[in-house]
Amino acid sequence: MPTLLLLRHGRTTANSSGLLAGRAPGVGLDEYGAAQAAALPGRLTGIPLALVVHSPLQRCVETLAPLLARRGDLPTHADERITECEYGEWTGRALGELAGEPLMATVRSHPSAAVFPGGESLRGMQARVVEAVRDWDARVAAEHGQEAIWLMCTHGDNIKAIVADALGLHLDLFQRIAPHPASVTAIRYGAPPTAPLLLRFGDTGDLAEFVPRTEAAARDAAEATRAPVGGGA
Structure with missing residues (x-):
């Protein structure tokens, strides 16, 4: 089966x-995220992508812009099914403030029961994004062959849900998965009963966060990075 390169948008x-x-x-990339996007074509040099699928939100479009400028003939498709989770009344609020909401305890420990006020459930989000991934993977296989490689650019919680599904993990365990902005995760789906293979997770090519007392270490240890909604920074 084809190989999916699952890209989280830049910061x-x-x-x-x-x-x-x-x-x-109107939520776009910051300066660091723009640099991450600019580096993406180089990271993907030599990889023969069959097509690109992306969330229609601005941050995913901006992340892909340098790659698509370099590869102008690459078939590209926006898919509403892989847009961000609908957080409803939580949208736009500070993560520090949301930490005090009673619902946050459910989001942290029992996300399969979490329904955002005025929004959707995490369970519903997982169902739609996994359906989209598997639909596109089957389409790529039919149109481009079993050895094809394709790219999907989406959001942090979506990627956590897709990886949990690929690994056979219950949604209640998906908070243990933390994809960085602009990271690439590779999954190969097999025809049933073959299980999916997680080939690579969260690859940014950047290990600076593990060097103590640096700006990058402070950036990636920030409280926002450990947030249980939105994927972190």
């Missing part, structure tokens, strides 16, 4: 401000 102005962006309009 956004909401990520760096500690806000839950959700589906709010």
Whole structure:
């Protein structure tokens, strides 16, 4: 079966401000996220992508812009099914403030029961994004062959849900998965009864967060990075 390269969008102005962006309009990449996007074509050099699928939100479009400028003939499709979770009344609020909401305890420990006020459930989000991934993977196999490689650019919680499904993990365990902005996760789905293979997770090519007492270490240890909604910064 084809190989999926699952890309999280670059860091956004909401990520760096500690806000839950959700589906709010006008949330683009910050300066660091723009640099991550600019580095993406080089990271993917030599990889023959069959097509690109992306969330229609601005931050995913901006993340892909340098790659698509380099590869102008690459078929590209926006899919509403892989847009951000609908966080409803939580959208745009500070993550520090949301930490005090009673619902947050459910989001942290029992996310399969979490329903955002005025929004959707995490269970519903997982169902739609997994359906989209598997539909596109089957389409790529039919149109481009079993050895094809394709790219999907989406959001942090979506990627956590997709990886949990691929590993056979209950949604209640998906908070143990933390994909960084602009990271690439590789999954190969097999025809049933073959189980999916997680080939690579969260690859950014950047290990600076593990060097103590550096700006990168402080950035990636920030409270916003450990937030249980929105994927972190």
